Amino acid sequence: MTRAEAASKTEVRRSPDAKLEEAVGLAAAINLEIIDSAVITQRERRPATLIGPGKVEELKGIIAAGEIALVIFDHPLTPVQQRNLEKELNAKVLDRTALILEIFGERARTKEGRLQVELAHLNYQRGRLVRSWTHLERQRGGAGFLGGPGETQIEADRRQLQSKIKGLEAELDQVRRTRQLHRAKRQKRPHPIVALVGYTNAGKSTLFNRMTGADVFAKDLLFATLDPTLRRTTLSHGTEILFSDTVGFISELPTHLVAAFRATLEEVIEADIILHVRDVADPDTLAQADDVRQILRDLKIDADDSEHVVEIWNKIDLLDASERERIGTLASNMSGINAPHLVSAHTGDGIDALLVDIERRIAGRVAEIDVTLDSGGMSHLSWIYQNASVLERQDLENGSVHLQLQMTQQGITELNRLKASGTGIRLG
Numbered sequence: 200m201t202r203a204e205a206a207s208k209t210e211v212r213r214s215p216d217a218k219l220e221e222a223v224g225l226a227a228a229i230n231l232e233i234i235d236s237a238v239i240t241q242r243e244r245r246p247a248t249l250i251g252p253g254k255v256e257e258l259k260g261i262i263a264a265g266e267i268a269l270v271i272f273d274h275p276l277t278p279v280q281q282r283n284l285e286k287e288l289n290a291k292v293l294d295r296t297a298l299i300l301e302i303f304g305e306r307a308r309t310k311e312g313r314l315q316v317e318l319a320h321l322n323y324q325r326g327r328l329v330r331s332w333t334h335l336e337r338q339r340g341g342a343g344f345l346g347g348p349g350e351t352q353i354e355a356d357r358r359q360l361q362s363k364i365k366g367l368e369a370e371l372d373q374v375r376r377t378r379q380l381h382r383a384k385r386q387k388r389p390h391p392i393v394a395l396v397g398y399t400n401a402g403k404s405t406l407f408n409r410m411t412g413a414d415v416f417a418k419d420l421l422f423a424t425l426d427p428t429l430r431r432t433t434l435s436h437g438t439e440i441l442f443s444d445t446v447g448f449i450s451e452l453p454t455h456l457v458a459a460f461r462a463t464l465e466e467v468i469e470a471d472i473i474l475h476v477r478d479v480a481d482p483d484t485l486a487q488a489d490d491v492r493q494i495l496r497d498l499k500i501d502a503d504d505s506e507h508v509v510e511i512w513n514k515i516d517l518l519d520a521s522e523r524e525r526i527g528t529l530a531s532n533m534s535g536i537n538a539p540h541l542v543s544a545h546t547g548d549g550i551d552a553l554l555v556d557i558e559r560r561i562a563g564r565v566a567e568i569d570v571t572l573d574s575g576g577m578s579h580l581s582w583i584y585q586n587a588s589v590l591e592r593q594d595l596e597n598g599s600v601h602l603q604l605q606m607t608q609q610g611i612t613e614l615n616r617l618k619a620s621g622t623g624i625r626l627g
């Protein structure tokens with residue numbers, strides 16, 4: 200059974216309750232105290248307030264009684280709806296995009312991450328300004344509308360936003376260029392990259408820590424990791440790899456946010472192997488996996504290429520015996536390379552088998568090569584140690600050194616270039 204077949208065997212749509220639970224989790228991610236939450240069923244969407252007048256009244260009562268300062272709608276709101284609701288409810292109103300932006304704002308740690316979030320924020324605001332302006336314009340008769348304090352103010356705000364956006368884009372460009380230089384340097388160091396992706400809270404950071412012995416912030420918080428983290432690890436047969444932990448994905452991630460994080464996700468785009476970490480104890484696991492695959496496709500990654508993308512079914516320790524058996528059967532029905540890894544990043548179950556599999560997959564991408572450095576080629580020794588895994592070294596009596604190396608194809612090409620440009624290196 201392929202992954203697509205396995206997925207199609209089960210209903211993947213989220214229940215309203217699961218969506219609500221996720222939204223509550225998002226709010227908790229920035230330490231908001233949740234007073235109340237509810238699913239509202241709406242037959243028609245009201246252009247002015249999204250929800251009907253009866254519901255608005257009901258909410259008003261709850262808000263006044265609970266002294267609630269903020270109301271979050273897990274649904275896109277137009278600028279007009281947001282403003283009207285704020286007035287009616289006498290509380291600040293955010294929609295899902297605004298909430299995610301708030302979370303990203305709190306989490307970003309690197310300069311690039313912070314700039315990206317700020318830019319996404321400004322773009323979000325700009326979209327709202329432009330839309331409300333067109334709305335006003337339409338109300339006052341379109342092209343005939345000239346001057347007036349409202350327009351002047353909005354126009355001024357828009358210009359100010361525009362120039363801020365331009366400034367930020369330039370700054371971001373500079374930061375990215377520096378990072379690309381670093382990356383170019385690293386690419387010359389041909390360690391394969393293994394990137395972790397997954398729905399937010401799936402356990403990527405915990406798995407990353409487990410596999411690398413690192414101590415990355417892992418918490419039961421959505422979007423605990425925002426900036427990519429890289430760490431070098433040596434696998435049991437000596438293969439050196441770089442593990443990369445990235446921002447968690449989420450459904451309905453606003454498109455401009457995906458665009459903003461595209462640069463940060465370059466590690467994923469260029470990774471030799473992608474580990475798609477899934478929380479199989481979450482009732483929503485199938486819908487979450489679908490969302491992740493969609494985002495991978497947006498990044499032009501073939502999520503169904505099982506050579507490249509490996510599914511990790513995490514948190515198996517949370518399953519009861521019958522669920523575990525069901526998941527185990529499902530996994531064993533998925534043949535060969537399609538088969539997912541059942542693990543618990545928490546207890547360490549399944550991690551060794553996963554590391555062996557990573558090493559095996561990488562072995563297909565790395566090759567062994569013998570190199571002899573004569574005395575004239577010794578200056579290349581440090582480059583070799585940086586760029587290859589040295590499996591064996593023999594210091595010969597005539598002063599030359601014989602090395603047995605493991606390198607990626609890219610590294611071998613580089614080595615051939617070195618050989619062609621200088622003396623003292625013999626291959627084979």
Ligand SMILES: Nc1nc2c(ncn2[C@@H]2O[C@H](COP(=O)(O)OP(=O)(O)OP(=O)(O)O)[C@@H](O)[C@H]2O)c(=O)[nH]1
Pocket residue numbers: 397398399400401402403404405406416417418419420421422423424425445446447448513514515516517542543544545546
């Ligand atoms: N029981 C159990 N809990 C786990 C396991 N793996 C992770 N967790 C818990 O799940 C929560 C989320 O884990 P993280 O590693 O922060 O998840 P993440 O995918 O990096 O999250 P984001 O940063 O939001 O993308 C934490 O409370 C972890 O302790 C597991 O195998 N079993």
